[in-house]
């Protein structure tokens with residue numbers, strides 16, 4: 001297993017490798033991604049995600065939105081924007097019904113949109129940025145899971161997508177662990193807490209046993225958020241010294257957060273990039289699809305709407321059962337130390353979702369990179385941590401320029417130089433593994 005810094009550096013080295021032989025490239029070689037997001041309220045979020053992916057080298061971005069597509073087309077003319085408003089309108093009728101929607105109507109709606117999503121030639125799906133929480137959004141989430149499973153492509157679930165996923169598990173429509181779909185979750189603090197609640201992590205024996213100090217998981221969460229000022233300085237020290245492995249000096253509470261996220265990863269069977277003052281990347285072995293034709297993700301036959309207390313038919317297995325069942329379940333979970341911008345402009349999470357999707361699409365699209373890494377986990381870890389670091393650096397550099405006037409659109413403009421930075425670092429003679437200070441310096445040079 002590679003160290004943190006080795007994983008990130010190797011990812012940087014290999015990320016731009018295909019560009020060395022451009023004659024072999026064609027449109028889409030470096031990633032084709034569909035972003036499913038955007039509703040009447042949120043136009044910016046899917047545009048941020050799609051632009052972030054295009055800026056990091058993705059060749060082709062689709063946006064499938066539940067609203068009028070024209071504003072997104074204006075914001076993001078480089079993306080192919082597909083309108084799914086009809087689904088929204090049909091589903092809305094069911095939302096007004098007293099009894100909610102029946103399972104057969106739900107699956108009916110899903111099968112109406114399945115052909116549209118399945119027809120897209122993509123290496124990854126990314127759902128949730130500004131998706132809203134309508135019934136149509138839920139149908140899109142379920143349908144994307146089916147498509148991702150059928151096409152055997154990675155799927156990123158962000159923002160409202162995570163909230164809907166939690167709702168569906170709570171209402172008995174989906175079960176954790178999610179099987180046969182390669183999902184990476186990118187929760188913010190609130191979404192992480194929702195995932196923990198719905199996965200019943202708080203009830204697992206392992207958590208109770210671990211929690212000598214009898215703190216509730218909510219307390220651990222609060223402390224996790226409160227450590228930001230301490231870990232912020234540690235993070236800065238790591239970034240400048242280039243030593244990302246000073247885990248011995250890690251705050252105990254950050255260790256708690258890592259162990260919690262590792263358990264969540266096991267319970268959900270999803271990789272996780274948890275966003276906050278310190279991003280935490282938790283990567284599991286990518287899904288091994290069974291050789292036989294896969295079935296849809298398990299969804300029970302119960303109504304999907306207005307049944308908040310509906311329980312899953314089968315109880316979620318305990319952590320011990322899962323570990324016993326999945327003996328070779330390998331997981332790496334580490335905090336990502338990086339300089340952070342103190343300005344919390346909304347939409348930064350959407351940029352991360354775009355970057356993460358690009359990394360996963362590119363790993364999926366270009367098989368040659370797979371030989372360079374000793375194992376799948378290091379490769380994925382390097383990619384996700386790299387995405388987090390690049391967005392953070394872009395935010396810091398832009399903050400230095402605009403101070404509190406910083407907006408997410410400004411960060412995106414800087415993020416356009418992430419690709420150039422990665423290319424320069426990969427071609428430079430800086431030591432391997434690359435110190436983060438070098439990454440920062442190259443990014444700064446590129447932006448200026």
Ligand SMILES: NC(=O)C1=CN([C@@H]2O[C@H](COP(=O)(O)OP(=O)(O)OC[C@H]3O[C@@H](n4cnc5c(N)ncnc54)[C@H](O)[C@@H]3O)[C@@H](O)[C@H]2O)[C@@H](O)CC1
Pocket residue numbers: 041042043044045046128129130131132158159160161188189190191225276346347348349350
């Ligand atoms: N311009 C746009 O179109 C934007 C759309 N967005 C989308 O809007 C949807 C909902 O996101 P929202 O940001 O409204 O909802 P969130 O779930 O992120 O936040 C809801 C509330 O949770 C609390 N919260 C969130 N993070 C917290 C933290 N770290 N510590 C303490 N409390 C915290 C805050 O009180 C916040 O108002 C998502 O799909 C997202 O992608 C956002 O990305 C913002 C920008």
Ligand SMILES: Nc1ncnc2c1ncn2[C@@H]1O[C@H](COP(=O)(O)OP(=O)(O)OP(=O)(O)O)[C@@H](O)[C@H]1O
Pocket residue numbers: 159187188189228274275276277278279340341342344345346347348349350351352391392
């Ligand atoms: N307290 C913080 N201090 C410094 N940086 C932070 C803090 N919280 C989040 N960030 C940075 O912002 C990024 C996005 O996290 P955030 O919690 O804003 O996600 P989000 O809520 O999904 O964003 P969005 O506004 O797009 O919905 C993180 O990955 C991190 O780099």
